[in-house]
Amino acid sequence: MDTGGGNSLPSGPDGVKRKVSYFYDPEVGNYYYGQGHPMKPHRIRMTHALLAHYGLLQHMHVLKPFPARERDLCRFHADDYIAFLRGITPETQQDQLRQLKRFNVGEDCPVFDGLYSFCQTYAGGSVGGAVKLNHQISDIAVNWAGGLHHAKKCEASGFCYVNDIVLAILELLKQHEKIAALFRLFWLLLFLIIAVPKSYHSLCLEIIFPARDIRDIGYGKGKYYSLNVPLDDGIDDESYHFLFKPIIGKVMEIFRPGAVVLQCGADSLSGDRLGCFNLSIKGHAECVRYMRSFNVPLLLLGGGGYTIRNVARCWCYETGVALGLEIDDKMPQHEYYEYFGPDYTLHVAPSNMENKNSRQLLEEIRAKLLENLSRLRHAPSVQFQERPPDTKIPEADEDQDNADERWDPDSEMEIDDERKPAPNRARGDIIESKPEDLDNQKQNKSSHTAVEEAANLKASEKQPEPTIKVEEESTGKPSDQPVQMYT
Amino acid sequence: MNLKIISTTVTRFGSYYKCVPVAPGFQAEVPKWTGVPSESDSKWLGTKIWPPPVMPGIRFLIERERVGKGRQDQCGCPLQGSIDCVRFHVAERRKRLKLELGSTFQDWKFDQMGEEVAQTWTEEDQKKFSAIVGPNPLSIEKCFWSGIYKSFPRKSREELVSYYFNVFLLKRRRHQNRFAPNDINSDDDD
Numbered sequence: 001m002d003t004g005g006g007n008s009l010p011s012g013p014d015g016v017k018r019k020v021s022y023f024y025d026p027e028v029g030n031y032y033y034g035q036g037h038p039m040k041p042h043r044i045r046m047t048h049a050l051l052a053h054y055g056l057l058q059h060m061h062v063l064k065p066f067p068a069r070e071r072d073l074c075r076f077h078a079d080d081y082i083a084f085l086r087g088i089t090p091e092t093q094q095d096q097l098r099q100l101k102r103f104n105v106g107e108d109c110p111v112f113d114g115l116y117s118f119c120q121t122y123a124g125g126s127v128g129g130a131v132k133l134n135h136q137i138s139d140i141a142v143n144w145a146g147g148l149h150h151a152k153k154c155e156a157s158g159f160c161y162v163n164d165i166v167l168a169i170l171e172l173l174k175q176h177e178k179i180a181a182l183f184r185l186f187w188l189l190l191f192l193i194i195a196v197p198k199s200y201h202s203l204c205l206e207i208i209f210p211a212r213d214i215r216d217i218g219y220g221k222g223k224y225y226s227l228n229v230p231l232d233d234g235i236d237d238e239s240y241h242f243l244f245k246p247i248i249g250k251v252m253e254i255f256r257p258g259a260v261v262l263q264c265g266a267d268s269l270s271g272d273r274l275g276c277f278n279l280s281i282k283g284h285a286e287c288v289r290y291m292r293s294f295n296v297p298l299l300l301l302g303g304g305g306y307t308i309r310n311v312a313r314c315w316c317y318e319t320g321v322a323l324g325l326e327i328d329d330k331m332p333q334h335e336y337y338e339y340f341g342p343d344y345t346l347h348v349a350p351s352n353m354e355n356k357n358s359r360q361l362l363e364e365i366r367a368k369l370l371e372n373l374s375r376l377r378h379a380p381s382v383q384f385q386e387r388p389p390d391t392k393i394p395e396a397d398e399d400q401d402n403a404d405e406r407w408d409p410d411s412e413m414e415i416d417d418e419r420k421p422a423p424n425r426a427r428g429d430i431i432e433s434k435p436e437d438l439d440n441q442k443q444n445k446s447s448h449t450a451v452e453e454a455a456n457l458k459a460s461e462k463q464p465e466p467t468i469k470v471e472e473e474s475t476g477k478p479s480d481q482p483v484q485m486y487t
Numbered sequence: 488m489n490l491k492i493i494s495t496t497v498t499r500f501g502s503y504y505k506c507v508p509v510a511p512g513f514q515a516e517v518p519k520w521t522g523v524p525s526e527s528d529s530k531w532l533g534t535k536i537w538p539p540p541v542m543p544g545i546r547f548l549i550e551r552e553r554v555g556k557g558r559q560d561q562c563g564c565p566l567q568g569s570i571d572c573v574r575f576h577v578a579e580r581r582k583r584l585k586l587e588l589g590s591t592f593q594d595w596k597f598d599q600m601g602e603e604v605a606q607t608w609t610e611e612d613q614k615k616f617s618a619i620v621g622p623n624p625l626s627i628e629k630c631f632w633s634g635i636y637k638s639f640p641r642k643s644r645e646e647l648v649s650y651y652f653n654v655f656l657l658k659r660r661r662h663q664n665r666f667a668p669n670d671i672n673s674d675d676d677d
Binding site: 056124137327344 | 524525526527528529530531532533534535536537538551552553554555556557558560573576577579580581584587588594595596597600601602603630631632644645648649652653656657658660661663664665668671
């Protein structure tokens with residue numbers, strides 16, 4: 001699909017081939033989160049070996065990443081957090097219990113040998129990829145070690161210590177006015193359009209990396225659109241593409257980002273140790289293929305993925321897709337061949353697990369999202385507006401107040417820790433308010449309300465509903481029941 | 488309905504998670520877009536490893552295979568798919584890769600991948616390693632790494648982890664592939 005966004009790539013807009021840069025640190029495979037931990041950097045080494053033996057590496061620019069230094073990481077992270085990461089070791093952690101707790105390190109995000117070097121290298125690869133794209137040396141840049149987007153400014157989270165995606169986006173924003181970031185979490189598709197408005201002195205951009213709750217999206221002075229596409233267990237290739245393609249297509253058409261960051265978490269694959277989706281490798285890779293077709297500079301990053309043989313399969317195949325090269329299903333014998341038995345094939349059939357995403361529900365979600373997107377499109381100009389907080393139902397006059405504050409970069413929104421769900425937001429909404437003028441705010445709200453009212457009715461119920469899902473719980477994972485792990 | 492959320496717990500104890508409270512602290516400062524792109528530091532381009540620099544007088548003489556080529560359907564081994572057959576072809580392919588990559592083979596540490604890693608390990612040490620990990624590494628009660636570190640004081644942690652992924656797990660998978668193909672598992676193992 002040609003967006004005609006004027007971002008023709010060095011290889012030419014219609015070229016099948018793309019110039020691909022690939023970042024790899026030969027040390028990465030030996031970082032070890034510890035016994036029992038599902039995150040295994042060894043999967044990146046397995047991917048590398050597969051790429052070599054399929055002959056794909058030889059067709060790329062392969063680079064050893066520049067290790068991000070403290071001041072580079074502090075472009076986003078807090079100084080004291082990075083200093084902590086730099087200093088902590090398995091031997092010294094016993095003396096630092098308070099710090100461990102403060103920075104959320106020690107359990108899901110354990111201390112391990114070489115932790116800081118690991119952070120430096122995976123962040124370096126992502127920022128390096130962004131620079132490669134900025135310099136127009138490559139059409140596509142790949143860093144399978146990156147994509148660890150749960151890390152927060154002042155703490156680790158979800159197996160992630162430093163947020164390489166934020167750092168890469170900040171780098172891309174030096175060159176591009178608008179960036180699209182797409183996160184393929186195992187339970188959610190999240191799009192983020194991050195844009196830097198022209199008429200601001202300084203901007204505190206809040207970048208959202210949801211752990212589990214799509215409503216905890218944050219807000220503030222950030223000018224962005226975020227789009228959440230809720231998905232239930234067992235989603236298969238067909239259902240996924242049914243949502244993914246039309247929605248992305250429209251998003252790309254409306255926003256025309258200068259570059260795209262695609263986080264390729266592989267825990268949405270069938271058979272993942274933690275994930276509960278049912279995508280095939282080809283199905284997963286179809287997203288890469290589709291994003292590639294927009295001819296916009298593309299940064300491919302890793303992410304989750306805990307059945308490591310499938311992660312390696314997936315990322316190897318997706319590298320092939322990035323290059324525009326098909327690879328044989330019968331895997332060549334190589335160093336890690338036995339990991340892939342007994343079939344030793346690249347592709348693995350999805351399971352027969354039930355797809356809990358009914359066609360009807362998918363259609364509703366899709367229709368709603370496309371409709372919301374259309375409304376944006378018909379706006380005379382896309383203005384950036386203060387987005388009301390998601391933590392409470394916005395009252396009619398609240399937006400008026402916010403509007404007055406809108407151009408004040410110094411005021412800061414507070415985040416209410418006692419968060420209530422936002423039943424006014426049906427899942428699958430575009431969270432950004434419509435860019436109409438203020439006079440229409442109330443009117444707009446009422447047009448949202450009709451849809452949201454139906455959603456409200458569901459808000460108090462814990463059981464999943466067959467219609468558009470409103471809240472986290474209705475994915476079939478009530479918060480007080482055991483659920484699968486996150487990306 | 489309150490969304491008060493509780494802290495996470497690692498999955499070794501089961502497939503539980505609880506949400507972390509999302510705290511403020513996602514804010515990143517973005518400078519104003521002036522319409523003029525600002526420079527990216529070229530240090531970020533990293534070190535170019537491939538393609539290698541052209542060295543005058545040195546040429547790699549190797550017939551490249553078709554990109555994306557997998558394994559042959561048939562091979563001449565007496566027992567196709569056997570442990571020996573696989574070992575033979577892995578060695579063959581590694582030789583070829585070494586010719587193709589030249590010194591990049593070492594740069595990418597292919598010499599420290601796969602069963603190759605066992606070459607610096609005695610038979611006795613390998614047996615000792617397997618005995619400590621135990622027949623059932625899935626057992627979550629047992630942390631075998633402290634035992635491993637104690638028993639191999641002269642080997643670095645990196646060496647031990649490398650052996651674990653490159654040799655130990657590989658052997659285990661090899662066994663599963665042939666004797667328990669419906670029960671393959673390399674991920675719930677540690």
